[in-house]
Amino acid sequence: MDIALIGIGKIARDAHVPAIAASPDWDLAATVSRQGRVEGVQDYPDLDTLFAQRPDIRVVSLCLPPVPRFAYAVQALSAGRHVMLEKPPGATLAEVHALEALARAHRVSLFATWHSREAAGVAAAKSWLAGRALRSLRVVWKEDVRRWHPGQDWIWEPGGMGVFDPGINALSIVTEILPVPIHVSSAVLEVPENRQTPIAATLEFFHPAGAKVSAVFDWRHEGVQSWTIEAETDAGQMRLTKGGAHLSVDGVEGMDSADPTLDGEYPRLYAKFATLIQRGGSNVDLAPLRLVADAHVLGRRVAAAPFTW
Template identity: 65%
Template sequence: MSYANPPRKIALVGIGKIARDQHVPALQASSEWELAATVSRSGSVEGVEAHDDFDAFLAARPDIDVISLCLPPQPRFDYARKALMARRHVMLEKPPGQTLAEVHALQRLAATQGVTLFASWHSRMAAGVAAAKSRLVERVVRGARITWKEDVRKWHPGQDWVFEPGGMGVMDPGINALSILTEILPEPVHLVAAELEFPENRHTPIAARLDFTGNVRAVFDWRQEGPQTWDIEIETSKGSLALRDGGARLEVDGVAEDLADHPGEYPSLYARMADLVARGQSDVDLAPMIHVADAMTLGRRVTTAPFEFDKEKT
């Protein structure tokens, strides 16, 4: 007689909007995971053991050997380092850190400690991405246009950290597009020019225009009201291909593809994490973040109107 393995205990650190909207539902629906604890200064999940001090949690619950960090990128390195030093497997929300050097340090530490480190890119798990990648294998890419425009007030309401150093500004959603681009293109591209719009009262950009080799261009904007736009349109030697709604829909020559049932981006991420832990492997692909870092060094700065989350202050 065979028995299914019991769910593996996991702790969720940082109970904010993304944790409530995506991580908690994915974990609660999974047969592979048991959300055994949360760590947050102010948030909690009903029915789940709650902690407000990470060091105390690590000492109190050595039986929870997997930790998912949903904190903003600024404090994430210190939490990840403590978790890895305690020999816990760690999953990082995107972007995986404030800087490339931070994540490289975590990668080395995870290898030394013999634990898994997963730098997750949720948009790569969108329903149409794998199919688009498969289609492009047999085509020559002539060029691509990325349009990623959304409303920061809707997706990051009152979250000033996105405009602080390390918060990346509009690159926070833009990196989702770059994670798809770096996943599906048969040949890599690199940035050659950029223009970044900084509100005069903020430290990170609210809009960006990026030019890459291979005739690839991207426009990111955090000021879009009404319908939101997350499109990647690609011209190839055999016609056109487009990923829309952040990769949820695939069109080939203007015709929507019939995609198989998809479990969702975050359930797919946690399935990937379970597999990595079981295999004793790590997955730390920094290609999307390299493009962001390049934009910050190559980008021409343009100052634009001040931004406030409260429209009445603008």
């Protein structure tokens, strides 16, 4: 199938373009971007021009930031195109509910993606936790914002999510591997004095069986980056590292991936998207975004030092 990629920024170049190029299901037929380009692929100034000149392209993948993405998604779905959404699927829950209703009305597929769920160790971790009694689960997600989002001021604006931009990746894994739903019981959000979104956050969760579940997110971490989820159960300990790419159980090594952030994740997403379209279905799981929304509602805000690039 021909597909158009909307928004050619860092994540599109690093993950989407290579995944599409390597896929037997897709051909990158067009792009729409104000700045980025993909060599050898026709670029269009906007969706109206793309749809008018290329009515044969029935699928679009949106790699824009959350706030502007909604209008593009509405336009694409209203034009009868299947739509894939980069994470998070929207700036608000209500936006994504509206997109889901629009997709149903136009009988097209909508795919709200969570790339970290496709990391190499996640499926095995989910299988291992099933049937075991959880005692505790702790997320430690610490990275350097200057390394992963250099100069991207939109992440500090309302809707940009701040440290929850990577933090929601961890929450997408947690909500995938736990056999029962959890919800936020308390949160502390550290917000730089000169910014609108948090640079760090600490969350506590309610677990139906009383397990202690917590998460620490920090965007000020230099040196070795830390993306770890540790679980203790009645039948041993499990540890996911490298963003879910590496799994160990009771200290015994399991799956590993050479590239902890991209290897296999986006190819698997695009394969799932092709299957969704072929089956005429959608996949819009909002569990990770609900947890972030609840953290903002319940979170106690404390001032952090001003942030500058």
